[in-house]
Amino acid sequence: MTKKPYSISAGELAARGPERIPEAFVPNCHLIYSSPATLFYNSPGAIGFGVKRAGLVIPESVMLLVSPGCCGRNSTILSAEEGYADRMFYLLMDETDLVTGRHLKKIPEAVAEILETAKPRPKVVLICITCVDALLGTDLERVCREAREKTGVTVVPSYMYALEREGRKPPMAAIRQTVYSLLEPAEGRKDPRMVNLMGFFSALDPESDLIALLKQAGIRRVNQVAEMNTLDEYREMSRANFNLMLHPESRFAAEDLQNRLGMPYIEFPRLFAPEKIHRMYQLLGAAVGVTFRDEVYYEAAKAARDRFAAARKGTRFAVGEVMNGNPYEMAASLTEMGMEVPTIFANLTPDDFPFLERLARRSPETRIYTGIDPSMVRYRPEEAPPVDITVGKDAGGYYPGVPNLEWNSEKEPFGFKGFTDFINGLEEVLA
Template sequence: MSCCCCKDFEKTLHYVSPAHGGWGVIRIAALVPESYQLFVAPFACGRHGALGGVINGIKDRISYLYIDESDIVSGDYEDLIPGAVDELFENLEIRPKVLFIFVSCLDDLLGTDHLALNKKLSEKYPDVEFRSCHMNPISSDTKFPPAVTLQNNMYSLLRNSSEKENSVNLIGNNEPISNECELYKILGDFSYKINHITDFNTFEDFQKMSKAKINIYLSPTAKYAAEEMKKNLGIDFLKAYHTYDFSEIEDFYKELSKILNIEINYDEYKEKAEKNIEKALECLKDVPIAIDYQAVRKPFTLAKFLKQKGFNIKLIMTSEVKPFDKEAYNYILENYNDIEIINAIHHDMTKFRNELGNFLCIGFDCAYATGSKKILNIMEDKSLFGFYGVSKLMELMVKANEKEIDLHKAIEGEGLVI
């Protein structure tokens, strides 16, 4: 180990790298067609989201109701909300089909009656669906952090449908997986359509997702939403986190075969992925590789897989070990002591920047920390899934190794929000 940002992930002050961030709740909530967002919070709480909204082209679907000290102390800031909704709707050219009312961390300490508030608003505006959402990172270590409750709020908008069709929903992935992925071909052969929230431009169209036979959730943030959809809409679910590990991909297809009662044959796609790995390995065999937790959700699983295939994995940066990545983490600890594991948010990260070596970096965070210039700039696995994901990852790694990029520009281009 060359630094003490070590792998035991002790609790420290959080270092917030300029490469840190993601979609943020605003951009995710805006995926719901014809929705609008009203943030009710001290003005400071909304700044990053609003500016992120401007950068990502969705600010025209977000407004703010600023609350001040007297509103907080008196405890009745919720009384301001109906008036603000009236004023907002008067000012909007088109009334939205959905209004997400976001509150911030403060609300966790104040005990607002959101049910009563939504009831009141729904009575006045029966043509609008109201949902109370929480942008409350203070709850990040609970069962219901903001990313989880938001997914549930989004999909709770689906109305129960007795009509079912041959379709499968993919949920929890902000970006749709590439339509070049074999999943499209495989399910298409059995006349199944794949739905993703970005496929729908109107709220009514979005309702088609309630007719699906199964929800496949690609991120842990959508697990709760999938469970609720099973309870309320009768849609069964299947977990399929983004992974590049062949055995995990195969397990997914086997499970999917069972649930849909179809016979899936993935051999040709697996074969292609194997070939792409061999090709990539020819170019990258000796290239030291770093992987971070913002690029892929399972950095240890990816590192283990690539290492076993012969790649020169040298560094993994993450803020914690997720339960679904723990097995690979333990395996790496036991078998690969040449792989450095670094806590990306440890306070000592401010000491060791540019001193960790030069790598082909999968992710912005490890690129920033190491000062490396060869960067595969993906976030949250992007559109990579299944054997296609592995093949594409290989292509992207080879390409990234061929050319240096300007990290600052690349980060700005992503429109990251914390």
């Protein structure tokens, strides 16, 4: 076994291409190392908006977690800490259940009991199963149909399958599709001045230029599922003219709505480079037939960028993945501002390669570590390239004592405002 933690340069990783991602980045190729910095990633429901909390974004819903006791204990603690404990219910599996699958017959009865006891009475029950049911080959859709027929309530399947993190539909992509699965064809005509923002489980910063510019362009209603208080409000989202997909893990959900409801979608990723944000607004305007007058926001973002670049050129960054942004895109943007990024801690998907290639052109020697590889147990910051600041909770964990910007609030940053807030945060931490 190597005496050093596995890492690879941005240049070498980009040259391999998405078809040859190293096994160290692929969880099902090795044991998983769970440091305090990587617990956020290793379980889809570990912290923040994992599968369980994300599914409960559906208004007037509760969740029944069907699992062994270990998963139940984890969820009990996290749901209490994050404020959704009163919406979580549990059906624990014993050893006989694991062998025979008899727990599946108990689910309709458990749903009926939830409806009798939960206050207020839920209108939707999500059934969440775990890796053990993946191994058993459980047909959860059939189970949900049986529960719905018995109780009359809407019952929706959801999957907390850590085993499928690198599969065709990872858990956080699957739960996004679940969140929008209850939208049905709208009665009457669609509203040409309504749009849905897809991608995040909490709402965008209300001061985001994206919301302001959409309304400036004549969009009267900008929907976000996190702002829907009732199921009726949620179902109004099916009247939207189109969806804006802000996060790549929403692609399955957006494609499903396009296929089922004839609702087109446009990708608009979160970026941290003013020129590229401006370009995205131009492309969006061309697609929907409007002109976005973003000059004020654009100039403010460039001024913040130029101020920081002049004062902090050469500042050395370590960038993690537990933050509101793509680590490869953020690292590329920092290098384009004259910063140095010796180190990145992040996993890798094919969606990351355009950003990785952009980074590799500027900083091919950047070392990329994947926190899930067992060799990371030997990571020592004193043996790694020195840095002046870290971005992301996980990067802060790997470099204790170095100034850290967590950049992980639930008020989602986006667009020019997100970029300027990021620069302001960096300046505050480095002051």
